[in-house]
Amino acid sequence: MSASRARRGRTVLAAAVTVLLAVSGCSGGGSGGAPGGEDDLRYGGAPARDADVTFQPDVVVVGDGGRSVRSVTDDGLTWRIDAKARNAADLDPGEVMFVTGRGVGRVLDIAPEGDDLLVTVGPVDITEVIRDGTFEQRxxxxxxxxxxxxxxxxxxxxxxxxxxxxxxxxAVRPLRAPVLAQRPVAxxxxxxxxxxxxxxxxxxxxxxxxxxxxxxxxxxxxxxxxxxxxxxxxxxxxxxxxxxxxxxxxxxxxxxxxxxxxxxxxxxxxxxxxxxxxxxxxxxxxxxxxxxxxxxxxxxxxxxxxxxxxxxxxxxxxxxxxxxxxxxxxxxxxxxxxxxxxxxxxxxxxxxxxxxxxxxxxxxxxxxxxxxxxxxxxxxxxxxxxxxxxxxxxxxxxxxxxxxxxxxxxxxxxxxxxxxxxxxxxxxxxxEPVVKVINKFLSLLEPVxxxxxxxxxxxxxxxxxxxxxxxxxxxxxxxxxxxxxx
Structure with missing residues (x-):
């Protein structure tokens, strides 16, 4: 799947997702606090490059942790991030977004809204994020x-x-409102x-x-x-x-x-x-x-x-x-x-x-x-x-x-x-009930x-x-x- 094709697809959905998420209140602003502060508490800490750890090649490390996040829905599925954040423009459906320790997932959908991106993610295994590394603590x-x-x-x-x-x-025809786009902000x-x-x-x-x-x-x-x-x-x-x-x-x-x-x-x-x-x-x-x-x-x-x-x-x-x-x-x-x-x-x-x-x-x-x-x-x-x-x-x-x-x-x-x-x-x-609803969402996106x-x-x-x-x-x-x- 080419990046241009992905961007064409998400442009079609942009208006629909914008309206739906505006109603759900997804536009709450981040506090822009320093690392270790309120943003890290709310959205998770930022990843950092380490010589002893290798990420998988399709992992996109975005921005500066919680300072790049505007809001997240209460189920953790849709993240509103700063479109100008470092590497945000490299995100495409199918890749793995890694913005914070709580904001990690396989990208299912991206829709631009103003200066932000609305990124809906699905699950990833930890080995889909980490290729090489050792982690331990007592x-x-x-x-x-x-x-x-x-x-x-x-x-x-x-x-x-x-x-x-x-x-x-x-859109050209009415869309059935995606169920994942109608959740309140966390x-x-x-x-x-x-x-x-x-x-x-x-x-x-x-x-x-x-x-x-x-x-x-x-x-x-x-x-x-x-x-x-x-x-x-x-x-x-x-x-x-x-x-x-x-x-x-x-x-x-x-x-x-x-x-x-x-x-x-x-x-x-x-x-x-x-x-x-x-x-x-x-x-x-x-x-x-x-x-x-x-x-x-x-x-x-x-x-x-x-x-x-x-x-x-x-x-x-x-x-x-x-x-x-x-x-x-x-x-x-x-x-x-x-x-x-x-x-x-x-x-x-x-x-x-x-x-x-x-x-x-x-x-x-x-x-x-x-x-x-x-x-x-x-x-x-x-x-x-x-x-x-x-x-x-x-x-x-x-x-x-x-x-x-x-x-x-x-x-x-x-x-x-x-x-x-x-x-x-x-x-x-x-x-299983969660899996069924998310896969229903994906089936609704595909024809659009x-x-x-x-x-x-x-x-x-x-x-x-x-x-x-x-x-x-x-x-x-x-x-x-x-x-x-x-």
Whole structure:
């Protein structure tokens, strides 16, 4: 694809994207602060050339970090940058933009607007940015994070937004408004505390990290009500990492997070003429610990979470309530060298308070509920949806059933199941709903721009997994009670 063809394509879209992003408020100005100041906090630190690090040939290092950024949408997908910033004119769809440690991605679309460029990016693996380099650091303290919260996620919508030209002629034929162009500007990050977010009808308050990583969630659709808290407990965690890349391939990777970990869940659920549902989504807030430049590359340690809830209520009326807490492991991590993985989980599972003994409720039919909590630790580059680097993710699943109070011949059935699974590697992974919406956006662009960019993938890089713990318990121990839904 030639540069002139790319520029012709984005000129066609310029008017449309200008109107759409003007409505979404994407024109907020950067503060122009010095490196290490407000701009670095909001947009990430700038990369620097280092004799020991080689970037891939299609990486375009833009400007002076956050001072070249005017604003970014709250999902981190569209960056408004100074069109006169160093190397900005060299950006074209298909290349990799590297403006800050949070502003890294494969360019999907560029549209000029006044003195700025609106650059929409997709995910890249860290080996698509770094060709050669070694990065390591010990004892990264995980306290006082920078909190980056997003708004209502765009992928929670079933369909893209309706066509709109806002009273202007933007092309020969009306364009269906690209769903990715209608997001608000990211609010300024804050230090410490937590974040309130919304997604798929859930209100979520997430927090990190001194006493653990957790999420308190609420859902009420008028017929189903859910309230709960899931937590990976810890005591003053810290991290150590090492990453070696040569000729665009990972030769060695290590990540270990220490802090004495446990898991904890509390929930209340009820149904009254509602419908069962199943939801899974990333919680729209990152907790980031800037590490600074390591061999010229601005790295961060980032903690992110996902939440999944599946109801299996066997009647139109009933309630269930419970809580439990368990110790899990002293440390979490893995090692990789020359094609072989070695999980590092100092397993020590013990019950601190019983989940099965806590189950209560008034079920007219069987009440089943599964809650899934994902916690991912990433050392690397990029923001929110597209974090890439070394990662370790713990996936915790709680399943519980409470039998009908009307149908129990001898005693009411109670059952719980707990599954803890680890996924780790070097690269990135994205939930399928996000992938579908972004690829829909690309399909909308193609007939207008004549640019063919391959669909993004849900994951990239090297990875492995390990079952850390799984167990189930039923009271009474009878075939009539079945097994809990994990």
């Amino acid at each position: 004892d990264v303290t995980l306290s006082d994070p920078v909190v980056y919260a997003a708004g209502e996620p765009f992928w929670s919508e079933e369909e893209p937004a309706a066509p709109s030209t806002f009273g202007r002629s933007v 609010p300024p990050p804050k230090r410490g505390g937590g974040a309130d977010t919304k997604s798929h009808g859930y209100s979520v308050f997430s927090s990190c990290c001194t006493d653990g990583v957790g999420a308190h969630f609420k859902y009420d659709d008028g017929g189903v009500r859910l309230v709960g808290t899931v937590t990976l407990t810890s005591r003053r965690p810290d991290a150590t990492f090492h990453l070696s890349i040569g000729a665009g391939r990972v030769s060695r990777a290590e990540l270990e997070v220490s802090g004495g970990f446990g898991i904890k869940v509390e929930f209340e659920a009820g149904i009254q003429d509602g419908q069962n549902h199943r939801k899974e989504f990333p919680i729209a807030a990152d907790f980031s610990f800037p590490i600074g430049q390591v061999a010229g590359v601005p790295l961060s340690f980032t903690v992110s979470q996902t939440l999944g809830v599946r109801t299996a209520f066997g009647a139109k009326l009933g309630t269930i309530k419970g809580s439990g807490e368990f110790s899990l492991a002293g440390s979490l991590g893995f090692g990789y060298r020359d094609g072989s993985f070695g999980p590092r989980v100092s397993h020590n599972f013990q019950r601190k308070s019983s989940l099965i003994n806590s189950l209560t409720g008034v079920p007219v039919g069987v009440m089943g509920l599964v809650i899934e909590h994902g916690i991912r630790f990433t050392v690397g580059i990029n923001a929110y949806l597209f974090k890439a680097g070394i990662y370790f993710e713990l996936q915790v699943k709680y399943g519980q059933t409470l039998g009908s109070a009307l149908g129990a011949p001898y005693a009411q059935c109670r059952g719980v199941g707990i599954g803890v699974h680890a996924v780790f590697g070097v690269g990135y992974s994205i939930l 721009t004549s640019l063919k960019i391959p669909p993004i993938k849900a994951e990239s890089g090297i990875r492995s997994s390990k079952e850390v713990y799984t167990a189930s318990e039923t009271i009474p121990d009878s075939p009539v009670c079945g097994k809990p839904p994990v």
